[in-house]
Each structure stands twice: as structure tokens, then as C-alpha cells.
Amino acid sequence: MAAKPGGAGTFDPSTGEVMAACIGSVPxxxxxxxxxxxxxxxxxxxxxxxxxxxxxxxxxxxxxxSALGAVFGQSPDYDPPITNGQQENQPNIYASAFPGSLLTGPPLPPNPPVGANGRYPLPDGINVYYFVDPPSSYRTLAEFWNLTVQHQFRPSLTAEVAYVGNVGRHLYTNPNTNQAVPGPGDLDPRRRFFKFGLTQGIYAACNCDNSSYHALQAKVQKRVSNGLDFLLTYTYSKAMTNSEGGYGYSDNLNIRGDHGPAG
Incomplete structure (x- = not known):
């Protein structure tokens, strides 16, 4: 992937800055x-x-x-400085996210110029995604296997029992890493990036979700003979995952805590 100068961007979680591609030291x-x-x-x-x-x-x-990996699942041209997605958060559970009327909405956030080094501080209220791990290190992977035993009782009657399984590894997900840590008091001081004055959602584009599926399958089949044929099948299965679609966690800071039956 390569971009034109300033044509894509991401977030540096160590400094709280936006990095604009092809400007200054930003590759x-x-x-x-x-x-x-x-x-x-x-x-x-x-x-x-x-x-x-x-x-x-x-x-x-x-x-x-593509589509389900952190490389293409979150396009860098959807982030600042190209796109500024605005978000307003309430300082605590009893306050409004912004004062005033819903007809006028909150004031527009600032859009600072990109510095000569390709960086500028991310303004509060602008959503951004960033890559947690180098996307080349973990690729969305699926493994699948099966073991089947088939027996013929008669020329027209067969039965089989099979174990079928698959796992998904390094699946794309984007948890909000700026969610407030549970605790008393106002929400903002308990956010990871509040040290940079940031209270909005800051999402990790990450290949760090997993899923699994295991099933016992049985089949009895009788081909046509003496005017009779039938096919009987039965599946007993269980699917487990951390999320549906890579988002919607009850606790974005502990996505494994949502691990459970899928569906």
C-alpha cells in the first residue's frame, strides 16, 4: 500500500498525534x-x-x-487528515453529551494543518483508527478439518458419522481502546488517551479476534430400491467467538471476556 502525500493517515498511540502518509518522516x-x-x-x-x-x-x-483483515478492513483514507469523524461524549452518565439543541448540534472540531514532519496533535472529538500490531505480522487465517467413517450395510443403504471442525485466527476487530476503565467518578479521567486530552472513541484496527466451530454429523441414506428412498441427517454443533462482526463488545478493554456461543 502506498499513498500520495497526505492522502492517508493513522494514529500514533504513543504521542496522541495523527501521522499523514508521505510527509516528513512518515512513510x-x-x-x-x-x-x-x-x-x-x-x-x-x-x-x-x-x-x-x-x-x-x-x-x-x-x-x-481483504475485507476481514486489519490491512483492508479499515482503510487509512477514512482517518484524519482525509476524513474527520466527529464524536461527542458525556463527561459522566448524568450529563448531556453536548449542551444546546439537537437541531444545531455541537460546534465543528478544529482541523489543524499537517506539520512539516507529517504529524499534528489529534483534536478532541475526532474518531480515528490505528494499527495495534504491524498488519504484516498476523494475517486472517481459517483452518478446517474433518474425519468421516462410512459403512455400507446393503448395496442401497449406507451410514456415516463425521467430526467437522474449523477455527478462525487473527480475525479483524476494532475495539474502542479509549473506553473509560470501570470505576467511580467522571468518565474522562479514566480513559487511556485522556493524558493527551482525548475523550472520543479511538479504535484499534487489529487482527486479534478468534472463533471456533465443532460438529458431530450423522447421515443415513437409502437409494431407490423397491420403490423407497430416504435421506436422514443430524448435526450437533457448537460455535464460539468473541464478537459478532468484530465490534459491540460489552468491555472493549477485555474482548476475551465476551467469548461465548456465537449467533
């Missing part, structure tokens, strides 16, 4: 490097255990390079 790639280490095998095995019994197994691995 045009914003530190994102191509991922060339992906190995995605597909393996299959079939073994005749007995004349009427077959065992089958399979394993596969795949990567998702």
Missing part, C-alpha cells in the same frame, strides 16, 4: 508491509478399513487478504 506505506509468507495447504486421505467401511479425512488452511 507512504504507514508501516504496512506486504505479506508473502502465507502457506495454505489442502490435504485429503481415504482408507478402506474393511470391504464395506471407508475412513476419510481432510485438512485445509486459507487466508483472507
Amino acid at each position: 507512504c506505506s504507514l508501516g504496512i508491509k506486504a505479506y508473502n509468507a502465507g502457506f495454505a495447504p489442502r490435504l485429503g486421505l481415504a482408507y478402506q478399513l474393511r470391504p464395506a467401511t471407508i475412513v476419510r479425512a481432510g485438512f485445509g488452511q486459507s487466508y483472507n487478504a
Whole structure:
């Protein structure tokens, strides 16, 4: 990924500044490097255990390079200095987010000029996303496998039992890392980036979510004979994840605390 000068931006959580691509010491790639280490095998095995019994197994691995990864899941041209998404927060649970009428809304936030070094302090009230880890380090990954035993009772009657599983690793998510830590008193002093005077949502574009699926599948099939055929199937499964869609956590500072059944 490369951008024109000032054509993309991100947030530096160590300084509270916006970094504009291709200006000063800020690289045009914003530190994102191509991922060339992906190995995605597909393996299959079939073994005749007995004349009427077959065992089958399979394993596969795949990567998702777009849509669900932190590289493309959050486009840097949606952040300052290109786009300024405004957010107003209430200082405590009893106060309004902003005084005045909803018809007029809050005043517009400042839009400071980009410095010669490619940086400027992020204004309070402007949403921003930033990459937690170098996106080239963790790529959205899916692994899937199965083990099936099939037995033929008659030429027209078969039954099979299978275990099917898959996991999702390094899935894209964007928790608000500026959520106030639970506790008494006003909300703002308990926010991570309040030391920079920032109270808005600051979201981590991160490949740090996980999911899993395990299932027992059974099937009995009778092909047409003597005017009768049928297919019976049954699946007992369980899917687990931290979130639905990579957001909406009850506690953005502890996304693993939401780990539970999906759906």
C-alpha cells in the first residue's frame, strides 16, 4: 500500500498525534508491509478399513487478504487528515453529551494543518483508527478439518458419522481502546488517551479476534430400491467467538471476556 502525500493517515498511540502518509518522516506505506509468507495447504486421505467401511479425512488452511483483515478492513483514507469523524461524549452518565439543541448540534472540531514532519496533535472529538500490531505480522487465517467413517450395510443403504471442525485466527476487530476503565467518578479521567486530552472513541484496527466451530454429523441414506428412498441427517454443533462482526463488545478493554456461543 502506498499513498500520495497526505492522502492517508493513522494514529500514533504513543504521542496522541495523527501521522499523514508521505510527509516528513512518515512513510507512504504507514508501516504496512506486504505479506508473502502465507502457506495454505489442502490435504485429503481415504482408507478402506474393511470391504464395506471407508475412513476419510481432510485438512485445509486459507487466508483472507481483504475485507476481514486489519490491512483492508479499515482503510487509512477514512482517518484524519482525509476524513474527520466527529464524536461527542458525556463527561459522566448524568450529563448531556453536548449542551444546546439537537437541531444545531455541537460546534465543528478544529482541523489543524499537517506539520512539516507529517504529524499534528489529534483534536478532541475526532474518531480515528490505528494499527495495534504491524498488519504484516498476523494475517486472517481459517483452518478446517474433518474425519468421516462410512459403512455400507446393503448395496442401497449406507451410514456415516463425521467430526467437522474449523477455527478462525487473527480475525479483524476494532475495539474502542479509549473506553473509560470501570470505576467511580467522571468518565474522562479514566480513559487511556485522556493524558493527551482525548475523550472520543479511538479504535484499534487489529487482527486479534478468534472463533471456533465443532460438529458431530450423522447421515443415513437409502437409494431407490423397491420403490423407497430416504435421506436422514443430524448435526450437533457448537460455535464460539468473541464478537459478532468484530465490534459491540460489552468491555472493549477485555474482548476475551465476551467469548461465548456465537449467533
